[in-house]
Amino acid sequence: MxxxxxxxxxxxxxxxxxxxxxxxxxxxxxxxxxxxxxxxxxxxxxxNAVARSLVMNKSQTIGLLVSELNRSGAKDMFTYEVMCGINDAASDVGYDLILFSTNTVKQKQKSYTQLCRERQVEGVIMQGIKKDDPYIKEVIDSNIPCVFVDVEIEGENVGFVTTDNVFGAQMAVKHLINLGHRHIAMVNGHDKAEVSQKRLKGYMKELEEAELPVKEDYVLNGGFLESEAESAAYDFLKTNRQVTAVFSASDLMALGVMRAARRLELNIPEDLSIVGFDDIVLSQYTSPPLTTIGQDKYQMGYEAAKLLTSMLTGKNSPQKKAVLDNRLLLRETTAPPK
Amino acid sequence: MxxxxxxxxxxxxxxxxxxxxxxxxxxxxxxxxxxxxxxxxxxxxxxNAVARSLVMNKSQTIGLLVSELNRSGAKDMFTYEVMCGINDAASDVGYDLILFSTNTVKQKQKSYTQLCRERQVEGVIMQGIKKDDPYIKEVIDSNIPCVFVDVEIEGENVGFVTTDNVFGAQMAVKHLINLGHRHIAMVNGHDKAEVSQKRLKGYMKELEEAELPVKEDYVLNGGFLESEAESAAYDFLKTNRQVTAVFSASDLMALGVMRAARRLELNIPEDLSIVGFDDIVLSQYTSPPLTTIGQDKYQMGYEAAKLLTSMLTGKNSPQKKAVLDNRLLLRETTAPPK
DNA sequence: CCCACCTCCCAAAACGTTTCGGATAATTTA
DNA sequence: TAAATTATCCGAAACGTTTTGGGAGGTGGG
Structure with missing residues (x-):
């Protein structure tokens, strides 16, 4: 005292x-x-950091705004790993993290700007935000520095970090094509997520480059949910026996597809090849282990925090974005078609 | 402004x-x-919450001290789920969360009390702390309200939340005994964790109640690590063919045991029954799915935050601890011995 | 008509820092 | 030796709130 x-x-x-x-x-x-x-x-x-903040008008704090920080995120450890990266990078430069968890109810009560200004955070990292989230507009309007994870927005005070989702999807599809597959379906997440759009784009692009037809009804809607992907895949695969491979826009949905395949008594990978996206922890433990496109989630968080703090201290280059590479992780859910 | x-x-x-x-x-x-x-x-x-904090000497902030918040925690989503619970409970009563991540390096630089006082947090929740962590003594000495997760310490300003680890272990072992197993090994975590001691106690207690011999060499050291558990189990099972079941003090270690069994060409559950502890997400996805003792991790976090905030507002009963129930989740890694 | 008591408002101090603009004394320069 | 510089220190204001201790003005009771 x-x-x-x-x-x-x-x-x-x-x-x-x-x-x-x-x-x-x-x-x-x-x-x-x-x-x-x-x-x-x-x-x-x-x-007393509080007193110091008050007079200096700097809090040495960055806000972490996670949309729907809840149990459903437990399966894909995405949020957690990103957070670890953010935390490490932030504490490297002496910033502390304050957690804003929002849900739609709370958003109504308090605007983004209010949230930030009340706590006097110097900048914000946003994670798991959908593209139509009202907060996004607010962010642009306010001049509080902000970096998004997986939403490509750039501006005076806003940057983003993401991975090369288009190319990642292309790698996945190319791998399947190289194995000899010709009928490749895709189960996508909801289109409110930028990554969905990108991955779909990569899927289509690669098919076109291989001069394979892009059929609209080959892309299913899995809503980023295991269960939804399962039922969509089940219905689809039941009546489309010609497809021998599916590319899933997330590992979690790929698990759903695997489940659907099992119900249809399709062996993986003999009857159906599957490649996912994300490389969540679970994907190594499924049987068979899931071939997928790996993103370095920790690194994404780390880069996000680095970007933000360099924006805050203002000394670094005006770099406002970071696009990380993905890589194809060959495991056991892909094989040549019969 | x-x-x-x-x-x-x-x-x-x-x-x-x-x-x-x-x-x-x-x-x-x-x-x-x-x-x-x-x-x-x-x-x-x-x-301006900062100005308010200064004058009122209350920050409406609780600190979340997670030992080694890092990628290795990604497998068991323990920390993450606990955090979700804490976050929900805290924001229910208008508290924000500030993340202190410490590692041994940083602990040297800054004492617990310093950390808390600098940020003027009103209370702290500690998660993933080992029993011999120097911070623990500091907590007791300082008069900053604190609640531990899974470390049973009580005091003027400190409480804890945990689950009934002894009884949980008993349930696990009883289940195996009921199936007819007589030679039941245990792989334990390191003894720096209170839960290890409790679970071992439950294991021994249940054996005694069933009038089965408690053999010292039947309890292996897995250090809460998958790999360590695997090698310990491998060495042990190779030379102890009479044991038909093993109780693991964590799911992660159970995965290691399963791996060891596979290497020894022991079928699960026919040749070897396994029951874990925690109910991590992964345990549903192993093949076969892991029978385990389920803890409600979200609830633990929620209760922890509830406890703390009620200590802070001081209006509630002088309740300083919460012990949650566990439950046996029957999946497919247990069966009668041959 | 005076006193007591509301109702509604305010000035100023306080919280613990940082920082601006000197002030003093010592040292160097011319 | 006077002037200029340097080294070292300090007083006071400022940051945006809350809170204490009143002070007007009005109302009712006796």
Whole structure:
């Protein structure tokens, strides 16, 4: 509970000097600095970040806005891993993280800007936000620095980090084509997510490059949910025996497809090849283990925080985005068609 | 950026009145209150929580101290799920969460108390802390309210939440005994974790109650790691063909045991029954799916935050602990011995 | 008509820092 | 030796709130 005043009194100097001594300014004698530091230690002083924030108008805090931070995120450890990366990068440069979890109910009550300004966060990282989320417009309008994860928006104070989703999807599809598949379906997430659009684009692009027909009814809607993907795949595969492979826009949905295949007594990978996207932890443990496009989620978080803090300190280049590479992880759900 | 002063000026009243009006005090005329609220809205005012914290000496923030928040936690989604629960409960009562991630390096630099006082958190939830962590002593000494997850410490300002680990282990072992197993091994985590001790206790207790011998060399050390459990189990099972079942103190280690069994060409559950602990997401997806003792991790977090906030507001009963029930989840890794 | 008591409002202090603009004394420069 | 510079320190204001301790003005009772 000792304050800077207590130190000043105990050390026989002014508060100004204490402040400047403790903050390493040059205009304080080395001897008095030592003395001040000692009494500070003796009084078990620790600075009050709140008071400092108030006067400096800087909180050394970045907000982490996760849409629907809840149990459903437990399966794909996406959010968690991204958070780890953010946390590491942020604490490297002395920033703390404050968690804003929002749901649609709360969003009604408090605007984005309010949330940020109340807590005086210097910048925000947004994760798991859909493209039509009203917060997004607010972000652009406000001038609070912000970086998005997996939403490609750039602006004066906003940047983003994502992976090369188009190319990732292309890799997945190319792999299937190389194995000899000609009828390749895709189960996509909802189109509110930018990644869905990108992955669909990659799927179509690769088919076109291989001069294979792009059939509209070959792309199913899985809504990023295991169950929804399962039923969509089940209905589709039952009546489309010619398709020998499916590319899923997420691993979780790929699990659904696997489940559907099992119900239809299709063996994986002999009767049906599957490749997913994300490389969630689960995908190594399914039987057979899932071939997928791996994204480095930790790295995404790390880069996001790096980007943001460099925007905040303003010293770095005006780099506002980062696009990470993906890689194809060959496991056991793909094989040549029979 | 509008402050309370701006509102006062615009509305033609004093800052005192603005403050009291906005905070719902009774001694301000309903008409002026309306007027003030309107001008506040017009000026797009949002209160500065930092300034408020400073003067009130309350930050409406609780610290979340997670030991080693990192990628290795990705497999068992334990931390994540607990966090979700904490987050929900905290935001129910208007508290925000600030993330302290520590590692041993950082602990050296900054003491627990410093961390908390700097950020002026009102209380702390500690998760993933080992029993010999130096922070624990500090917590007791400081008078900052704190609740632990899975470490049973009680005190003036400290409480905890955990599940009934002894009974959980008993359920697991009883299940195996009921199936007819007589030679039941256990792979335990490191003894720095309180849960390890409890689960071991439950294991031994249940064996004794069934009047089965408790052999010391039947309990292996898995260190809460999949790989370590695997090699320990491999060495043990190779030379102890009489054991037909193993109880693992965590699901992750159970996965290691399953892997070891596979290498030894032991079929699960015919040749070897396995029951885990935790009910991590993965355990539903292994083949065969893992029978385990389920803990409600979300609930643990929720209760932890509830406990803490009720300690902070001080209005609730002096309840300082919560012990949640576990339940046996029968899946497919257990069967009668041959 | 005076006193007591509401109702509604306000000035000023306080929270713990940082920082601006000097001030003093010592040292160097011309 | 006077002037200029440097080294070291300090007082006071500022950040945006809340809260304490009143102060007007009005109303009712006696």
């Amino acid at each position: 000792a304050t800077i005043k207590d130190i000043a009194k105990a050390a026989g100097v002014s508060v100004t000097t204490v402040s400047r001594a403790l903050n390493g300014y040059g205009d304080v004698n080395e001897k008095t600095r030592k003395h001040i530091e000692e009494t500070a230690k003796k009084l078990n002083y620790s600075p | 509008a402050t309370i002063k701006d509102i006062a000026k615009a509305a033609g009243v004093s800052v005192t009145t603005v403050s009291r009006a906005l905070n719902g005090y009774g001694d301000v005329n309903e008409k002026t209150r309306k007027h003030i609220e309107e001008t506040a809205k017009k000026l797009n005012y949002s209160p």
